[in-house]
Amino acid sequence: MKISxxxxxxxxxxxxxxxxLARKLTAVGLxxxxxxxxxxxxxxxxxxxxxxxxxxxxxxxxxxxxxxxGGKEPLQVVCGAKNYKVGxxxxxxxxxxxxxxxxxxxxxxxxxxxxxxMLCSAKExxxxxxxxxxxxxxxxxxxxxxxxxxxGLDDVVLEVNVxxxxxxxxxxxxxxxxxxxxxxxxxxPPQPKLAESGAPTSExxxxxxxxxxxxxxxxxxxxxxVKIGPSxxxxxxxxxxxxxxxISNVVDVTNFVLLEYGQPLHAFDLDRVAGQEIIVxxxxxxxxxxxxxxxxxxxxxxxxxxCDRDRAQALAGVMGGSDSEVSAGTTRVLLESAHFQPSSIRxxxxxxxxxxxxxxxxxxxxxxxxxxxxxxxxxxxxxELAGGTVAPGRVDVYPKPQPxxxxxxxxxxxxxxxxxxISEADCRRILGTLGFQAVEEGSGQTxxxxxxxxxxxxxxxxxxxxxxxxxxxxxxxxxxxxxxAELAPEPAASEAERRTRQALSGVGLSEVVNYSFVAPRxxxxxxxxxxxxxLLNPLSVEQSVMRTSLLPGLxxxxxxxxxHQVDRVAxxxxxxxxxxxxxxxxxxxxxxxxxxxLAGLVWGLRGGxxxxxxxxxxxxxDAKGALExxxxxxxxxxxxxxxxxxxxxxxRACARVELADxxxxxxxxxxxPRVIKGLExxxxxxxxxVDTAPLYSAARLVPAWGGLPRFPxxxxxxxxxxxxxxxxxxVRRVILEVGGTLVEDALIFDVYTGKPxxxxxxxxxxxxxxxxxxxxxxxxxxxxxxQRIITEVNxxxxxxxxx
Numbered sequence: 096m097k098i099s100x101x102x103x104x105x106x107x108x109x110x111x112x113x114x115x116l117a118r119k120l121t122a123v124g125l126x127x128x129x130x131x132x133x134x135x136x137x138x139x140x141x142x143x144x145x146x147x148x149x150x151x152x153x154x155x156x157x158x159x160x161x162x163x164x165g166g167k168e169p170l171q172v173v174c175g176a177k178n179y180k181v182g183x184x185x186x187x188x189x190x191x192x193x194x195x196x197x198x199x200x201x202x203x204x205x206x207x208x209x210x211x212x213m214l215c216s217a218k219e220x221x222x223x224x225x226x227x228x229x230x231x232x233x234x235x236x237x238x239x240x241x242x243x244x245x246x247g248l249d250d251v252v253l254e255v256n257v258x259x260x261x262x263x264x265x266x267x268x269x270x271x272x273x274x275x276x277x278x279x280x281x282x283x284p285p286q287p288k289l290a291e292s293g294a295p296t297s298e299x300x301x302x303x304x305x306x307x308x309x310x311x312x313x314x315x316x317x318x319x320x321v322k323i324g325p326s327x328x329x330x331x332x333x334x335x336x337x338x339x340x341x342i343s344n345v346v347d348v349t350n351f352v353l354l355e356y357g358q359p360l361h362a363f364d365l366d367r368v369a370g371q372e373i374i375v376x377x378x379x380x381x382x383x384x385x386x387x388x389x390x391x392x393x394x395x396x397x398x399x400x401x402c403d404r405d406r407a408q409a410l411a412g413v414m415g416g417s418d419s420e421v422s423a424g425t426t427r428v429l430l431e432s433a434h435f436q437p438s439s440i441r442x443x444x445x446x447x448x449x450x451x452x453x454x455x456x457x458x459x460x461x462x463x464x465x466x467x468x469x470x471x472x473x474x475x476x477x478x479e480l481a482g483g484t485v486a487p488g489r490v491d492v493y494p495k496p497q498p499x500x501x502x503x504x505x506x507x508x509x510x511x512x513x514x515x516x517i518s519e520a521d522c523r524r525i526l527g528t529l530g531f532q533a534v535e536e537g538s539g540q541t542x543x544x545x546x547x548x549x550x551x552x553x554x555x556x557x558x559x560x561x562x563x564x565x566x567x568x569x570x571x572x573x574x575x576x577x578x579x580a581e582l583a584p585e586p587a588a589s590e591a592e593r594r595t596r597q598a599l600s601g602v603g604l605s606e607v608v609n610y611s612f613v614a615p616r617x618x619x620x621x622x623x624x625x626x627x628x629x630l631l632n633p634l635s636v637e638q639s640v641m642r643t644s645l646l647p648g649l650x651x652x653x654x655x656x657x658x659h660q661v662d663r664v665a666x667x668x669x670x671x672x673x674x675x676x677x678x679x680x681x682x683x684x685x686x687x688x689x690x691x692x693l694a695g696l697v698w699g700l701r702g703g704x705x706x707x708x709x710x711x712x713x714x715x716x717d718a719k720g721a722l723e724x725x726x727x728x729x730x731x732x733x734x735x736x737x738x739x740x741x742x743x744x745x746x747r748a749c750a751r752v753e754l755a756d757x758x759x760x761x762x763x764x765x766x767x768p769r770v771i772k773g774l775e776x777x778x779x780x781x782x783x784x785v786d787t788a789p790l791y792s793a794a795r796l797v798p799a800w801g802g803l804p805r806f807p808x809x810x811x812x813x814x815x816x817x818x819x820x821x822x823x824x825x826v827r828r829v830i831l832e833v834g835g836t837l838v839e840d841a842l843i844f845d846v847y848t849g850k851p852x853x854x855x856x857x858x859x860x861x862x863x864x865x866x867x868x869x870x871x872x873x874x875x876x877x878x879x880x881x882q883r884i885i886t887e888v889n890x891x892x893x894x895x896x897x898x
Contacts, residue, residue: 097131098270099336100251106271108280113251119277120255124564125264129254133336134243136221139192139200141165142232142240143214144184148174153206162187162212165239173210178228185229186215186242195221222246233328247332262459263548266357276528276565285355287475291487293319299486300365300429305376307494309399310411312434313375314466314491316474317365319427321345321483330480339452345421345428348476350452357548358432358461358469359453361401361409365427367419370404373429375411382407386414386449398443399435412440412457413449428477432470434463462548467491500545504558507539512559515571525565526558591729591791592669595693598728602721604667604695609648611671612638617647620773622742628673628687641673641687645694646743646782650766650774653698657777665713667695667721669787692761694784695721698777715748718763718781722752729794735824736763743770743782752785754793761785808839808866809877814897815888819848819857826859826892833887837880839866858897 100113110116117127143164151157151173158177161169164187172187179185189212192200200213213219218226220242236245243249255270263269268284275282299317304310325331326347334341339350349360365371378394384407385391392410394400401409409415412435421428441458444450467489474485504526510516517525519541523533526543531552535542545552552558563571596606614637618627623643633639642648645668656664671689679686697713719736726734733755740746741762749764763783771778817826823843830841845860852858863884865877888894 096255096257096265097337098253098255098267099333100253101249102267102333102336103271103274106268106283106285107275108278109274110278113253116274117253120253120270120273122564122567122569123273123277124258124261125270125273126256127253128256131252131254133250133252134241134246134248136195137241137243137248140186140188140194140215140220140242142184142236142238142242142245143170143187143212144238145179145181148179148181151206151208153208157206159208160214162214163238164189164212165237170211171209172212172214173205173208174214174229176214176216176228179214179231183229184232184234184236184238186220186232188213188215188219194219247328247335250332250336252336259459260551262357262456262461262550263546265456265459266353267355269357269548272530276525285472287472289471289475289485290478291485293484293486295488296486296490297488299371300368300490301370301372302490302492303372303374304492304494305374306399309377309436309439310375310433311436311495311497312463312466312491312493313373314432314470314489314493315373316430316432316470316489317427317486318430318474318477318481318483319486321426321428321477321481323421323423323425323481327480343421343423344480345425345477348473348480349430351476352469352473353452353456356465356469356472357456358465359412359456360469360473361415361431361453362421363408363415363419363429363431364421364425365429366425368403368408368429369406372404373408373431374402374404375433376400376402378407384408384410385417386410387417387420388414388449389417392447395446397439398446399439401431401433410443410447410449411435413444413447413454414451428483430470430473430477432466432473434461434466460550462546463497464547499547500553501534501542502545502552502555502558503535503537503540503542504555505540508555509559509562512556513563513571514574515563515566517562517566521566522562525562529561529565531558531561587794587796588787588791590796591794592787594728594794594796595669595725595787598724599667599695599721602724604665604697604721607649607652607666607668608670609645609652609668610638611642611673613640613642613647614638615640617650617774618643620770621646622767622770624742625674628675643672643674644743645670645672645692645784646696649694649696649782650770650776650780653696653780654774654776661699663699663701663713665695665697665721667693669693691787692784693725693787693790694782696780696782697721698780712779713781714779715763715765715781718783719750722763722783722785725790729790729796730798731790731793731795734760737824738822743767748781752783754789758789758793760790804866804868806867806869806871808864809872809874811863811865811877811881812860813841813863813881813884813888814845814858814860815885815894816852816856816858816897817888817892817894819855821857821892821894823859826888826894827861829888829891830861830863830884833884834863834865834880837865837867837872837876838884839864 121127141164143162145160146163146169147161148158151159156175158174160172160174162172163169188200190200190202202211214229216226217223217230257264272282296317300315302313304313323343326341326344330347331341337354341347345362349362353359378396378398378400382394383391399411400407401411408419435457437458437460440454444454477483478485506519530546531543533541534544625643627640627643629640649666652666653664672692674688676688697717701711701713735753736750739749739751741749744762745765745767751762752760761784766780827841831838841861841863843861847858865872885896
C-alpha cells in the first residue's frame with residue numbers, strides 16, 4: 096500500500112527523517128518495501144514568470160525571453176515554444192540542473208544569444224508525454240518556488256507491505272496509529288464538523304437489509320445541492336501520490352476517505368435511485384447488471400447486491416453500477432458506508448475477476464465502528480468542496496450489534512512465551528496505545544476489549560504478539576530453548592520409512608507426491624467397493640473425493656508421462672488413503688479412518704533405450720522385485736506371495752502379499768485390462784500397494800549379529816518336476832521342514848516348462864545349502880538328508896525327480 100508521508104504528518108508527529116520513520120515502521124511489523132520521491136528528479140527546476148518575449152535576431156523559430164525566477168535580476172532564456180504569452184508562469188530549469196531525461200542545463204549561446212536556463216514542457220520534466228509546448232502553471236504560484244513544491248511532488252511515498260492479517264493498517268490513520276506507538280507520539284484523528292440543514296436523512300431515503308449475515312451494517316447520508324467539478328489541487332495531489340486517479344470532487348472525496356480511514360464508501364446519484372430506497376439483498380437467478388467498468392455481468396445467487404426498488408445498483412463491497420453513478424449533472428448524493436462479511440466479498444471478487452481497493456479491504460475485514468466516522472468525514476468534505484448541504488442525521492441500519500471481543504492477558508505467561516520480561520505497567524501502556532481498553536482486572540491478569548479494527552486479535556497469544564512487536568524483537572535476548580534434558584528417540588516408523596525410500600530409489604523408482612483428492616470415476620474404474628469421502632467445496636470434479644487408494648495418482652502420473660513420449664516410468668508414493676468411519680464425527684473421533692500406504696508402478700522399457708541393452712520391457716517381476724527390495728531393507732522375513740484376485744489386477748498376474756503370521760499387506764500384479772481401457776492407459780502396467788503399519792511393525796531395524804559360520808557348507812542341487820499350478824513357496828517349505836537343522840537355505844534358480852517336461856507340469860531347480868553349526872557334515876549325512884527331501888517332495892506334492 097502507498098502511504099504519503101506528507102499526508103501521514105497530518106495525524107501524528109513524524110521522526111526527523113523518512114529513513115528513521117521507515118525503520119520504526121518496519122520494526123513494528125509494517126515492512127517498508129520501498130521509498131518513492133516524486134520530486135527527486137526536479138531539483139533546480141523553479142516557477143518562473145515570463146516578463147518579456149521578443150523574436151530571436153538570428154532564428155525565426157526561437158524567441159528571447161526575460162524571466163522572473165525569484166532572483167534580484169531577470170534572466171535571459173532562449174525558447175522555441177509558441178504556446179505561452181507574456182505573464183504566464185512556467186517551469187524553469189536553472190543552470191546546473193539535470194533533468195529526468197538526462198539533459199544537463201549549461202550556459203550556452205543559441206544562435207549567438209546567451210541563454211541562462213531552459214523553459215520546460217511536461218515531457219522534459221517527466222510528468223507526461225505532452226511535448227507540444229511549455230507547461231503552463233497556475234497563475235497564483237510565486238516565482239522562485241521549487242516546481243516539486245508547486246506541483247505537490249515534494250512528498251515521499253512509502254510502499255508498505257501490509258500482511259493479510261492486518262487490514263487495520265490499510266489506511267493512513269492505521270499507519271499513523273502505528274507511528275504513534277513506535278515513537279510515543281499522540282494520534283490526531285480528523286474531527287469533522289457538519290453543518291446540517293433541511294429535512295432529516297430518514298425522510299429522504301429508506302434502507303432495508305434482507306441478508307444481515309452478509310451485511311451486518313449499512314449507513315447512509317444525503318448531501319444536496321452539490322456541484323460536480325474538479326477537486327482542489329491538494330486533494331488531487333494526495334490521491335496521485337497514492338496511485339489513485341482524480342475524477343471529480345465527490346468521487347475523489349470517497350477515495351480520499353477510503354485511504355484515510357480504510358473504510359470503503361460509495362456515492363450514488365440519489366435522483367437515479369428508484370423509489371429513494373436502498374435494498375441489500377442477494378442476486379436473483381438470471382439477474383444481470385452493468386458495473387462501472389462498462390461490463391455486463393451475469394450474477395450468481397450468492398452475490399450480494401445494493402439495489403433500489405427496481406434493479407441492482409452495485410456489486411456490494413466490490414464495484415458500483417453504471418446506472419446510478421455520480422455524473423456532471425448530479426445534485427443530490429446518497430453516500431453509502433457499510434460493512435460486509437469478508438468471505439462473501441472474497442468469493443464475489445474472485446468469481447467476477449474484480450479486485451478493487453474496496454474489495455481488497457472488505458475481504459480482509461474492516462472496522463465496523465468506522466462506518467459512521469467515515470461517512471461523517473466524507474459528508475463534511477463533500478459539503479466543503481462541492482458546495483453541498485448535509486441533511487440532518489443519518490440512516491444507520493445495524494440489526495444485530497455484536498459486542499467487542501474480550502481477551503484476557505495473564506502477565507505471568509508473558510515472559511514464558513516471549514522469553515523477555517515486560518512489566519505489567521508496560522503491558523498496559525503498550526496495549527492501551529494500540530487501542531486495547533482494560534475492562535476487567537484480576538489477580539495477575541487483565542481482560543482487554545479488542546478494537547473492532549483488529550480483526551486478527553482473538554486470543555491471549557495475539558496480545559503477546561502485540562507486546563513483542565512494540566517492545567521490539569531486537570530487545571528479546573537470544574537464548575537456547577528450554578526443554579527436556581534429552582531428546583526423545585526417533586519413532587521406529589520414521590526409520591522404516593527412510594529405509595523404504597532408499598530401497599525403492601536404489602532399484603530405480605522415483606518418488607512422487609500427489610493430491611489426496613481424486614475423481615470418483617477413477618475409483619469406480621479401479622473397482623473400489625467403499626464409498627469415498629466427498630469434499631464439501633472441491634476444486635473441481637476431478638478432485639472431489641478423498642482417495643481410497645494411492646494408485647489413482649500414480650496412474651495419472653503415468654498417463655501424463657506417456658503423453659510426453661516417455662518410454663519408461665518407475666514411480667512410488669507413500670501417503671494416506673481415506674475411508675468413511677461409521678462412528679466418525681462423534682465426540683473427538685475423526686470423521687474418516689486414515690490408512691498409511693505404500694504404492695509403486697513400473698511400465699515400459701526396463702532399463703531405458705540404450706545402445707548396450709535390448710528393449711526389454713518391465714514385467715510382473717520388476718514390481719515384485721521392487722517390493723522385495725523394501726522387505727530386504729526392513730529385514731522382514733517369511734513374506735509369501737500368494738496367487739489371488741483383486742478388482743484392479745489382472746487375474747493372470749496378481750499376488751497377495753502376506754506376512755509369516757498370515758497378515759495381508761496388500762497386492763502386487765498387472766493392471767486389469769478393464770482399468771487400462773477405462774483410464775486410457777498403455778498396456779502392461781505393473782503396480783503394487785501395501786499397508787505400511789503392519790509392514791513397519793514386522794521390520795527388524797536393529798541388526799542381530801549371529802557370528803560367522805565355523806564349519807563349511809555343502810551345496811547340492813535338486814531338480815524336481817511338479818504340477819504347473821504348484822507354487823515355489825510350497826516346495827521350498829517342504830524342503831526346509833524335512834531338512835531340519837541341516838538345511839541352511841534353499842534358493843530356486845530355474846523354472847522350466849516344455850519338452851521333454853510333460854504338459855501340465857514344470858521343472859523347479861533349487862540350490863540347497865547344508866551346514867551344521869556343530870560339526871563338519873559328511874557326504875553320507877548330506878546324501879541321507881537329500882534323499883529324505885526328494886522322497887517327501889514326491890509324496891506330498893506329487894513331484895518326481897527330473898532324470
